[in-house]
Amino acid sequence: MADWLRRLSPASGTGAHTLVCFPHAGGAAMSYGPLAKSVGDEFEVLAIQYPGRQDRRLEPLVGNIANLVDGLLPELKEAVGDAQNFSLFGHSMGSVVAFEACRRLEQELGANPAVLFASGRRSPSAAMPERRMHLLSDRELADHLVQFGGTPTVLLEDPEFRALILSIVRNDYRAIETYTCEPGAVVSSPIVAITGDRDPDTSFAQIEGWAAHTSGAFFAKSFPGGHFFIDANSRPIGDLIREHCTRALSTD
Numbered sequence: 001m002a003d004w005l006r007r008l009s010p011a012s013g014t015g016a017h018t019l020v021c022f023p024h025a026g027g028a029a030m031s032y033g034p035l036a037k038s039v040g041d042e043f044e045v046l047a048i049q050y051p052g053r054q055d056r057r058l059e060p061l062v063g064n065i066a067n068l069v070d071g072l073l074p075e076l077k078e079a080v081g082d083a084q085n086f087s088l089f090g091h092s093m094g095s096v097v098a099f100e101a102c103r104r105l106e107q108e109l110g111a112n113p114a115v116l117f118a119s120g121r122r123s124p125s126a127a128m129p130e131r132r133m134h135l136l137s138d139r140e141l142a143d144h145l146v147q148f149g150g151t152p153t154v155l156l157e158d159p160e161f162r163a164l165i166l167s168i169v170r171n172d173y174r175a176i177e178t179y180t181c182e183p184g185a186v187v188s189s190p191i192v193a194i195t196g197d198r199d200p201d202t203s204f205a206q207i208e209g210w211a212a213h214t215s216g217a218f219f220a221k222s223f224p225g226g227h228f229f230i231d232a233n234s235r236p237i238g239d240l241i242r243e244h245c246t247r248a249l250s251t252d
Contacts, residue, residue: 005020005076006048008046016044017085017087018044018086018087019046019088019089019241019245020087021089021090022088022091022094022097023050023093024120025092026145026165027091027092027150029048035230038239046079048076048094052168052171053168065175069101081109081111086111087241090119091230092120094121095118095120099124099187106187115248116190117241119195120195120230124213125181133170138162149226186213186214188215188216189214190217190219192218192244194221194237195222196223196225197222198225199227204222223236223237
């Protein structure tokens with residue numbers, strides 16, 4: 001893989017289904033390590049590595065969803081080709097990046113993912129909360145991350161790591177909070193939307209709004225947990241991914 005894609009688990013045989021994963025705000029490709037193990041060896045799992053973090057930490061951050069998609073799309077096109085045997089999975093901000101990437105793949109390559117999985121994120125056209133996280137002070141943003149989960153407190157207590165984490169998270173929050181969905185934007189791929197039943201940011205009613213963004217089938221489900229519910233539910237979510245990918249491919 002080159003700049004944008006990281007292979008988390010190779011498939012064991014031919015005819016594998018490729019699952020491309022898009023991280024949350026502040027997240028990196030390796031956040032999908034547990035899920036990659038859970039989906040099974042019939043899947044090849046790839047994850048997007050956004051600039052400005054981990055092995056791309058020396059590259060400038062990208063603070064705009066459209067620019068993120070522009071950057072990752074050439075490698076994504078090469079990875080999926082014109083095949084139909086792939087799906088996309090995004091969590092939180094990654095759900096919107098995956099949705100916009102899906103639109104571009106369908107429009108420019110005629111490649112339709114078997115399933116678009118949108119996790120922990122209200123629909124692209126839903127109104128944003130009035131509070132803008134990227135405008136918070138460093139202390140307020142750090143407190144938010146502790147309450148939200150997903151960021152080890154010990155890292156936020158280290159001044160160097162704290163500054164790095166806050167700069168990345170602030171950038172990504174700016175990207176998602178300034179994103180505007182094109183009116184009437186839909187994909188033809190089926191959408192499966194999931195959330196945690198105690199997620200303070202994304203309710204079940206809000207993920208149901210994803211139904212308006214597909215001309216295909218739609219399914220919504222909640223799992224136990226908060227915003228980072230996928231960490232504790234990687235096995236049942238892996239089962240869900242296998243089930244819906246198999247169903248989508250069997251109806252083609």
